[in-house]
């Protein structure tokens with residue numbers, strides 16, 4: 001649905017040229033929640049501005065639903081942008097207007113009839129959980145409520161794409177989770193494509209289907225969230241995965257412990273449906289061996305749980321091979337991290 005082909009953006013002030021986005025290729029499917037993660041200066045904001053035509057790429061093209069946004073101008077671009085809306089980190093609400101008036105504003109500009117605006121505002125207020133607060137002004141709202149207004153306003157013209165620019169970065173952890181739940185609910189209910197940029201892996205873990213990791217203007221890693229979490233390839237991705245504390249491997253599993261043990265230590269990695277299987281129980285019954293759980297952790301994502309378990313067992317070579325084959329058969333990755 002959204003395709004970025006060989007996108008580069010170079011800012012050139014005449015003296016120095018700065019490559020903010022460096023040859024990025026991405027494909028985002030209809031109905032996905034797609035996360036773009038990177039540290040400050042990685043090029044995320046520039047990339048998201050290229051998606052809604054606020055910036056023109058130096059090279060490459062951005063197509064949304066087959067329309068080349070990067071080449072669109074004037075009225076064509078204005079029309080296209082009505083279908084690409086945005087939620088901002090600092091809400092960008094009109095402070096002298098009430099909740100209802102803020103939500104209605106973009107519909108008034110688009111020339112929607114009054115009665116329709118009224119009905120749509122009522123619908124949106126309910127959807128984002130602000131019933132009863134219609135006449136409040138932004139200054140009377142909490143951060144989370146302000147962002148709910150921001151989301152309702154962004155949905156007013158039934159967009160095809162919702163862009164979220166660090167939409168939860170100004171919120172406390174509890175409010176962040178509530179806003180993420182709201183975005184997930186909207187995505188699942190309306191199959192709305194959401195592209196979000198963030199520097200927090202928690203946001204990606206909680207709601208994204210896929211993620212692209214940006215560093216120095218480049219996408220250095222891209223994939224399904226579960227895959228990236230379980231097999232982060234690049235050092236920067238590993239750092240981001242460690243941000244989500246339950247998954248900070250080095251902090252929680254003492255490999256020294258394994259060195260003192262006789263026998264074998266196997267690290268099991270399981271995702272999605274395989275997390276529901278009583279693996280240890282089944283292996284114990286099948287082989288009659290006592291499996292000792294050294295360490296385990298689970299992390300919840302929008303696509304289910306994924307987890308890792310470190311098991312210690314004293315087994316023969318043949319038993320070990322059979323155990324590994326059984327694990328593979330159950331879609332569980334088994335890695336021998338100590339063989340003795």
Ligand SMILES: Nc1ncnc2c1ncn2[C@@H]1O[C@H](COP(=O)(O)OP(=O)(O)OP(=O)(O)O)[C@@H](O)[C@H]1O
Pocket residue numbers: 011018019020038039040041042043044045046047
């Ligand atoms: N209009 C501009 N003119 C010149 N340089 C720019 C412009 N916009 C962004 N840059 C530069 O491009 C690089 C990428 O910036 P960008 O804002 O896209 O990164 P970011 O990942 O969104 O970081 P942050 O979260 O801090 O905004 C930075 O070095 C920034 O200084």
